[in-house]
Amino acid sequence: MDIFIKLSWFFKKYKKRYFLGILFLILTSFANLIPPLALGRMAELLNQGKISWLDFFINVLGIIVAALFLYMFRLGWRSQLWGGAQILARDLTTKLYWHFLKMDRTFYQRHRTGDLMAHATNDITAIQFVAGDGVLALVDAVFTGGTTLIAMMIFVDWRLTLIAMIPMPLLALMARFLGTKLHEAYRHSQEAFSQLNNKTQESITGIKVLKTFGQAQEDIAAFDKMTYDTIRINKRVFKIDSLYDPLTTLIIGFTYIITIIVGGQMVQTNEINIGQLVSFVAYIASLEWPMFAIGYLFNLIERGSASYKRVMSLLSEKSLIKDQVDHTVDKITGNLEVNIDKFKYPDEKNRLALQKINFNLKPGQTLGLVGKVGAGKSTIIELLMRDFDNYQGQIKLAGKNIKDIALDSYLGEISYVPQDNFLFSVSIADNIRFAEPEASLDQIRQAAQEAALDTDIMLFPNKYDTLVGENGVSLSGGQKQRLAIARALIKDSQILILDDALSAVDAKTEKSILNNLQKCRKDKTTIIAAHRLSSVMKADLILVLKDGQVIERGTHDQLLAENGWYKEMWDRQELEKKVGEGIE
Numbered sequence: 001m002d003i004f005i006k007l008s009w010f011f012k013k014y015k016k017r018y019f020l021g022i023l024f025l026i027l028t029s030f031a032n033l034i035p036p037l038a039l040g041r042m043a044e045l046l047n048q049g050k051i052s053w054l055d056f057f058i059n060v061l062g063i064i065v066a067a068l069f070l071y072m073f074r075l076g077w078r079s080q081l082w083g084g085a086q087i088l089a090r091d092l093t094t095k096l097y098w099h100f101l102k103m104d105r106t107f108y109q110r111h112r113t114g115d116l117m118a119h120a121t122n123d124i125t126a127i128q129f130v131a132g133d134g135v136l137a138l139v140d141a142v143f144t145g146g147t148t149l150i151a152m153m154i155f156v157d158w159r160l161t162l163i164a165m166i167p168m169p170l171l172a173l174m175a176r177f178l179g180t181k182l183h184e185a186y187r188h189s190q191e192a193f194s195q196l197n198n199k200t201q202e203s204i205t206g207i208k209v210l211k212t213f214g215q216a217q218e219d220i221a222a223f224d225k226m227t228y229d230t231i232r233i234n235k236r237v238f239k240i241d242s243l244y245d246p247l248t249t250l251i252i253g254f255t256y257i258i259t260i261i262v263g264g265q266m267v268q269t270n271e272i273n274i275g276q277l278v279s280f281v282a283y284i285a286s287l288e289w290p291m292f293a294i295g296y297l298f299n300l301i302e303r304g305s306a307s308y309k310r311v312m313s314l315l316s317e318k319s320l321i322k323d324q325v326d327h328t329v330d331k332i333t334g335n336l337e338v339n340i341d342k343f344k345y346p347d348e349k350n351r352l353a354l355q356k357i358n359f360n361l362k363p364g365q366t367l368g369l370v371g372k373v374g375a376g377k378s379t380i381i382e383l384l385m386r387d388f389d390n391y392q393g394q395i396k397l398a399g400k401n402i403k404d405i406a407l408d409s410y411l412g413e414i415s416y417v418p419q420d421n422f423l424f425s426v427s428i429a430d431n432i433r434f435a436e437p438e439a440s441l442d443q444i445r446q447a448a449q450e451a452a453l454d455t456d457i458m459l460f461p462n463k464y465d466t467l468v469g470e471n472g473v474s475l476s477g478g479q480k481q482r483l484a485i486a487r488a489l490i491k492d493s494q495i496l497i498l499d500d501a502l503s504a505v506d507a508k509t510e511k512s513i514l515n516n517l518q519k520c521r522k523d524k525t526t527i528i529a530a531h532r533l534s535s536v537m538k539a540d541l542i543l544v545l546k547d548g549q550v551i552e553r554g555t556h557d558q559l560l561a562e563n564g565w566y567k568e569m570w571d572r573q574e575l576e577k578k579v580g581e582g583i584e
């Protein structure tokens with residue numbers, strides 16, 4: 001029951017809504033007492049042969065008025081309680097979403113995306129149920145159950161009530177037992193279904209690979225097995241579900257049998273009249289749900305508590321990145337000074353990912369980061385993006401330690417094009433204007449021209465309105481990269497970071513993009529991490545990295561003169577280019 005206490009902050013916040021909801025539920029319980037009473041009265045009058053038209057109308061009117069009130073009260077509690085539950089789900093989902101946005105990279109290494117999605121959906125649904133059906137079941141079990149029992153004792157007979165009620169707790173036990181089993185089975189069925197979905201998606205996406213590797217038959221067999229398993233698991237859901245109705249009928253049936261035997265005898269001995277027996281039978285039907293609600297309530301509480309614990313434990317995780325929200329600034333322009341003495345990834349014990357990385361970039365300057373795979377290029381970018389704060393040293397923008405600037409203000413100064421760019425399933429124009437929703441088509445086109453993509457887009461059937469992704473065109477790797485660059489350029493930030501973002505474009509296009517960058521980012525800072533040295537040859541400073549350390553530094557000409565790794569790599573890449581051109 002302590003889940004209700006844990007949720008008390010919410011019930012207090014929406015106390016008017018919950019007060020009205022519970023009031024409507026209580027009124028529903030009272031209104032529910034009227035029809036059986038009226039029925040009993042009529043039956044008794046009929047039995048005595050004394051019924052008049054007036055009696056008839058009064059009782060029928062009573063039933064109709066009760067039905068009208070029941071209609072209003074039920075509408076009332078449903079909209080108040082279920083509406084409240086929806087608000088709770090919305091509040092918790094929003095909280096979780098903002099929390100996810102604030103969390104650092106290690107959080108996403110600790111939790112798998114699928115699990116986080118499950119917390120944001122299944123767990124929140126379970127908590128939502130407590131705030132809706134849970135309150136309903138609690139009030140109905142206690143209040144409706146209580147008033148009906150009291151009415152049976154007062155209007156009929158307390159001894160008959162006690163005896164007839166003997167099988168009723170079985171309803172609560174059944175609801176509890178089958179509810180748990182059904183929930184388990186349903187969870188398995190959901191898992192099986194999502195696995196089947198994943199498998200279908202994987203097979204369709206990888207159909208060419210499957211066929212070329214001659215794995216089509218094996219895949220069909222695996223798919224068949226998965227479908228069979230899903231059906232088997234679903235059958236279990238239906239089996240458990242189909243036990244509910246027969247068992248309820250059986251338990252209620254016992255109650256009726258006891259009522260007929262004991263109640264019938266009481267009628268014969270004139271302890272109660274026939275009308276009271278009719279009312280009693282009608283009240284038994286009204287008790288079915290409150291008894292059931294007791295078991296249902298325990299299941300809701302159990303699931304809700306576990307889910308609440310999981311969601312709260314996620315929400316209580318603190319980001320390693322301390323956000324100085326009160327230090328927001330509008331524009332930050334100035335030098336980017338990086339002095340990283342040491343950095344190791346939080347889950348690494350000894351291995352240093354970076355050591356002694358120092359550089360100073362004035363607005364308008366470009367930095368090139370090169371080096372073998374795993375040399376540390378992306379790691380420097382991660383620190384610049386404040387993915388991690390646990391390094392020794394300082395990174396300053398315009399003389400201010402970036403840890404002392406509000407994260408939103410700081411990241412607002414950066415445009416970032418990652419290695420594996422992400423495109424949304426919307427039009428090309430909307431993908432480009434992502435960071436600047438108000439951007440005009442002219443601005444969008446200009447950004448696309450700077451990214452050397454405009455000519456490609458104008459060849460698409462719907463030009464800038466062409467949809468990207470599953471429902472639209474499939475862009476080539478190079479087009480995707482250029483689209484991501486255009487999206488970054490439209491933001492015109494103080495710092496532009498390209499992390500191996502030119503790898504899929506040809507040499508000619510790369511040259512044209514770099515020339516455009518030089519023009520459009522005259523007074524801004526640009527950082528380019530790349531494997532192809534031609535991407536950084538015009539940079540004001542190039543750092544050659546190896547095992548997280550700078551092994552060579554300087555301009556393109558200085559590095560060529562140094563005759564080290566850079567020169568060796570440059571010669572090799574130039575040779576490859578010439579061979580490539582020769583083949584073409």
Ligand SMILES: Nc1ncnc2c1ncn2[C@@H]1O[C@H](COP(=O)(O)OP(=O)(O)OP(=O)(O)O)[C@@H](O)[C@H]1O
Nearest residue numbers: 345347348353371372373374375376377378379380
């Ligand atoms: N989250 C992480 N946790 C632990 N180690 C990591 C993490 N990310 C990267 N590393 C390690 O840090 C080192 C530097 O990786 P980084 O991604 O910076 O290299 P890179 O120069 O960008 O390589 P590439 O050219 O392949 O992108 C690698 O040894 C890598 O395995």
